[in-house]
């Protein structure tokens with residue numbers, strides 16, 4: 001099945017994610033697997049995970065993520081179409097009160113978890129938050145808790161914010177999601193990642209897997225937000 005007729009508006013990720021408009025003038029997001037990965041079972045499983053996660057969230061926790069509009073497969077491979085959320089990614093820092101933005105984000109993440117969905121990679125690019133709301137996007141490295149975990153983020157998610165447990169190869173869980181969200185807020189507020197990415201992915205993985213972040217890493221963030229963030233960064237279920 002082909003996607004419905006769509007007008008392209010902008011490329012959000014080359015070869016992969018596009019902002020489009022349908023015949024009714026709705027802004028939607030069309031996601032595909034890049035040509036070179038199209039036959040990879042992992043890439044297909046990841047998209048299938050994201051589709052099932054969005055369906056589950058729509059049924060059990062509406063309003064915490066984009067809504068799946070349609071999905072299918074054509075001669076270019078699998079595709080999925082979801083609603084466009086006009087909220088900026090966390091990385092863009094479009095919120096005036098960081099503490100309220102983090103609290104709102106934690107509530108949304110708890111609702112995602114309450115529906116039995118683990119996000120897997122709530123990074124500054126995969127979390128939308130501004131003064132109006134918070135939403136998860138890009139659930140393709142996540143899992144549904146009542147299904148077998150087909151894929152996980154060990155080497156494929158955002159290394160700079162991934163929880164040590166994940167870097168050691170554990171499947172993502174609620175605590176690793178909260179760790180990544182806290183690390184993402186910390187990185188955005190500090191203007192630098194907590195984990196430096198020098199030395200290439202293998203070195204970063206090895207160092208990150210053993211990491212015990214000192215509380216002083218958050219000293220430049222005002223209290224009590226820094227204390228709150230640190231509780232998630234020191235959670236034994238994530239570290």
Ligand SMILES: Nc1ncnc2c1ncn2[C@@H]1O[C@H](COP(=O)(O)OP(=O)(O)OP(=O)(O)O)[C@@H](O)[C@H]1O
Nearest residue numbers: 012013016017029066083084085089125137138140
């Ligand atoms: N539903 C949406 N609403 C608003 N913006 C979106 C939406 N989906 C994607 N985006 C924007 O497009 C960017 C890329 O989308 P997404 O994170 O899903 O793809 P990706 O990171 O390329 O995928 P992957 O991590 O699976 O390789 C996001 O960081 C976000 O800025």
Ligand SMILES: [Mg+2]
Nearest residue numbers: 125126137138
């Ligand atoms: Mg992404």
